[in-house]
Amino acid sequence: MNRNNAIESKEILPSSSVWQVLEWYPEVEQLIVEAAPAFRALKNPLLRNTMAKVTTLQRAAEIGNIEMLVWVNSMRKVVGQMPLSSVCPDTDLAVPFSEENKELPNKPLKISYDVRPMLEQGIHPKEMIIEAATKLTKEERLEFITGFVPTPLIDLLRTQGFRTQTIIAETGEVHTSVCR
Numbered sequence: 001m002n003r004n005n006a007i008e009s010k011e012i013l014p015s016s017s018v019w020q021v022l023e024w025y026p027e028v029e030q031l032i033v034e035a036a037p038a039f040r041a042l043k044n045p046l047l048r049n050t051m052a053k054v055t056t057l058q059r060a061a062e063i064g065n066i067e068m069l070v071w072v073n074s075m076r077k078v079v080g081q082m083p084l085s086s087v088c089p090d091t092d093l094a095v096p097f098s099e100e101n102k103e104l105p106n107k108p109l110k111i112s113y114d115v116r117p118m119l120e121q122g123i124h125p126k127e128m129i130i131e132a133a134t135k136l137t138k139e140e141r142l143e144f145i146t147g148f149v150p151t152p153l154i155d156l157l158r159t160q161g162f163r164t165q166t167i168i169a170e171t172g173e174v175h176t177s178v179c180r
Contacts, residue, residue: 012076013084014068018042018060019052021075028075035071036064037172038148046122054152063149065168107179110140116147126153133162133178141179149174 010024022029022042033039039060041047057075061068073083111132115125125144132142144150154164157178165177 012057012072012079012081014058014061014072015056017053018055018057019048021057022048022052025075025079028078031075031078032060035066036148038064041119041148044119044122046124047119050124051152059151063151107139107141109143110136111142113142113144115144119146126156129153129178130157130160133157133160136178136180138180141177143175143177146174146176147172150176 012021012025012028018032022032029042033042042052055063057072058068061071069084076083113125113129113132115129118125129142129144136142149166149168154166154176157164162178162180167175167177169175
């Protein structure tokens with residue numbers, strides 16, 4: 001089934017956005033929110049209407065460090081859809097950060113943001129992070145701390161030519177370094 005047919009039939013796939021699934025099937029909200037601590041942010045209307053629209057279930061599973069196929073199939077079961085097999089084409093996606101998690105050159109830290117309080121208040125730090133990144137010299141880096149892997153923001157920074165490194169601390173804090 002191609003992507004457009006899946007959207008028309010409201011089939012839950014790894015490529016479906018979190019927002020789509022929540023709109024189509026409100027009954028799976030609790031299943032999504034309880035899957036990982038980072039997903040509690042979906043209770044915030046701003047994050048739900050921004051990040052959830054651009055985050056696929058595949059990316060969300062990576063952010064939450066959960067088994068994507070099991071998670072998607074649990075949602076499919078709730079709404080009466082057949083489980084996906086482990087050879088579903090949608091599950092053959094690249095693992096984010098695989099090449100990005102190589103150690104960045106040892107560059108001095110110019111600025112560090114703990115954006116968790118902002119996110120809890122419904123304020124998205126995207127513009128602040130991008131603005132700070134554009135002011136970096138080639139010898140500097142910035143770091144920001146979140147409670148989840150900020151995949152959409154990392155992807156955006158990478159498309160703008162920045163290098164990133166994401167480290168998940170034992171405490172659950174996610175430290176993302178950005179440099180040119």
